[in-house]
Amino acid sequence: MDAVVLVGGKGTRLRPLTLSAPKPMLPTAGVPFLTHLFSRIRAVGITHVVLGTSYKAEVFSEHFGDGSSLGLELEYVVEEEPLDTGGGIRNVADRLREDDVMVFNGDILSGVDLAGVVGTHRDNAADVTLHLVKVADPRAFGCVPTDAEGRVEAFLEKTENPPTDQINAGCYVFRREALLSIPTGRRVSVERETFPGLLAEGKRLQGHVDTSYWLDLGTPGAFVQGSADLVRGIAPSAALPGPAGEAIVLDGAQVHPEAVVTGGSTIGAGCVVEAGARVDGSVLFDGATVAAGAVVERSLLGARSTVGAQAVLRDVVVGDEATVGARCELLSGARVWPGITLPECGVRFSTDA
Incomplete structure (x- = not known):
């Protein structure tokens, strides 16, 4: 066949x-x-x-x-x-x-x-x-x-x-x-x-x-869910690059011991997750950075993107090489396009940025 x-x-x-x-x-x-x-x-x-x-x-x-x-x-x-x-x-x-x-x-x-x-x-x-x-x-x-x-x-x-x-x-x-x-x-x-x-x-x-x-x-929500279900072994695959569990951390990624990565997250090669950061049910493409104290939930971070210290992202898509400034809050449906920089601002976004 x-x-x-x-x-x-x-x-x-x-x-x-x-x-x-x-x-x-x-x-x-x-x-x-x-x-x-x-x-x-x-x-x-x-x-x-x-x-x-x-x-x-x-x-x-x-x-x-x-x-x-x-x-x-x-x-x-x-x-x-x-x-x-x-x-x-x-x-x-x-x-x-x-x-x-x-x-x-x-x-x-x-x-x-x-x-x-x-x-x-x-x-x-x-x-x-x-x-x-x-x-x-x-x-x-x-x-x-x-x-x-x-x-x-x-x-x-x-x-x-x-x-x-x-x-x-x-x-x-x-x-x-x-x-x-x-x-x-x-x-x-x-x-x-x-x-x-x-x-x-x-x-x-x-x-x-x-x-x-x-x-x-x-859709972004379904994509994040599907990836997390694969990581946790809920959806079947023989192609996982590591054992099923709460997270897959690829070679070359750095996750600080005081960071928390859960919910079937994937941390791509060359990524950095700093102290106090929390990544839950999210996908970080290669080279992404989540700075100290930031929260990333059910989100997709493009390659070489950056989330600033104490920023909060929930149900968000961040494009390749984009930067979310410190203390920004991005919520349901927000999308940051490739190369865009959101400065440190403490402003809440919930639409395309």
Whole structure:
């Protein structure tokens, strides 16, 4: 079986961090997020992986190369213009070798049993199998009802009264014939066009339904949560650069004995966390500094950024090489763009800075 990973998005909801790198390449529990997904793909026995890229496509190939260091064979296909999920899948078809292909959205953190998804596909001789995850509140998602045999019945838009708690989890298995039915050279949505069209043709779309760990990492809050869940071992990965626990501190980082680092935080290489500082459930990219007495909670600090003494950051994104001055207080949703310096001021910010 081949695998396709779709990584063409610009990650606009994670700006300014994605100004310098695509979302799947952002450090997540100490390594680029895609490394965690690759480890799960390799564990299920798939070795040939095709990446559908677009935004900053060269970053992927420069980091992973041919994939041999991960026990994989990687190929890269660049979209000249955005093609959406269906168009992105069809765009890589000429690189596929097998009759079945497993497709992943490159920004989903999931604990689904991938071998189980493949088994469901083959046991039911399905044209397409979809991983469907049950969520506590499906109102924010499109819903996918299935019948008693697990066959997909429809694809429904968001509604205040969803008829099911099953949502599309962004992982599929396609038979080659179904994949080749997707039109070429234009944007195609799998949920609005491909899957409804296959249903109308009488094709078998099978649901693999479970309640496994699942998180879309598209927003800063979700990204921080996903990284922390990986660090603490709540979300599965064989790619952690250290044992699961309250924190991962990468080589070359300096954490003062009187600093407190908890909540599944990641402290990147070359970072400095000074005495009396507290870092909780946060991600510090390489070279970031948290000065004495500062508090950083549920936040993302870009590479070589600085948080001044006694500053307080909660639910904040700080761009690469930005500086938050001493005693500043940044709260929910504040974003400091790369290279910006907020002077020592004792002022509270809660919007983009």
